[in-house]
Structures are given as structure tokens and as C-alpha cells.
Amino acid sequence: MWKEDVRKNWARIALEEFCAHIGVAFPFVFEKALEYCSSPLDPYSDYRWVIIESSHIPFGVLHLVPPLASLEPTLWEEWFMDRGGLHHHVLRNHPHERATDIWSGELSDVEHPREVLGLQWHHFNDADLRPLKYR
Secondary structure, three states, X not given: OHHHHHHHHHHHOOHHHHHHHHOOOHHHHHHXXXXXXXXXXXXXXXXXXXXXXXXXXXXXXXEXXXXXXXXXXXXXXXXXXEOOEEEEEEEEOOOOOOOOEEEEOOOOXXXXXXXXXXXXXXXXXXXXXXXXXXX
């Protein structure tokens, strides 16, 4: 049941079209990952899927946004295409062994979800494009 709700949400934000624009194989990266997810409940049930326009990234950025940035260990994911290629950033609000970079969003930032601003995020560019919690 929860998987159908996720699919409806993806349709609402036109995720398949976004993926076509940035060169992501939607059926494999999202549909198959969702289909094969063995969790009885949506591991992202409190998260929000949103595509945010960007002044410097064509087609914008897909964000899988946590409910609210806090000091509790939190995951945030984003997908986008820029001159450097395709990116699937896996960000955590705490240091972790796979982190290769740090990003901090200013509260005045309008190109990132409000929920993630004001914290320091440790991230890496994941070669596996599938959402982390659906693997």
C-alpha cells in the first residue's frame, strides 16, 4: 500500500520526466528500487520528495528531504545534473566514514529545502543512484 502512495507522489512531482532530463533511468533507479524494497513500511515516510529550481543547475534538483533538520542523526539525499556530471549526494548531519565534503546552508538560501538549512552536512557523491533506504 505505501509503495502506491510513493508512486502517486512521484507522479505528482513529475519525477519520471525530471529523470529523463538529467539522464537517470527512472525504471531502474526508482521503480525497481521501490519494488524490491522489503520494508513493510516506507523508510522515508516522514520525508518529502521535491524538485527545486536552481539558478545554476539546469532542470533543478530533486531532494529527498528529512522532516526537520535537528541534532539527531539525519539523512538527506539529492539528485542533479551539472557540468561535472550526474550527482546523487548522500548527506548526513554528522561525520561519517564515506563523507568527502561538507556543506552548510545559510538560512537565507532559497535553492535548498528549508528543513536542511542551518546545519553542517557531511556528504559524498554516491555512484549508486538508488535511494539509500530502498536498497
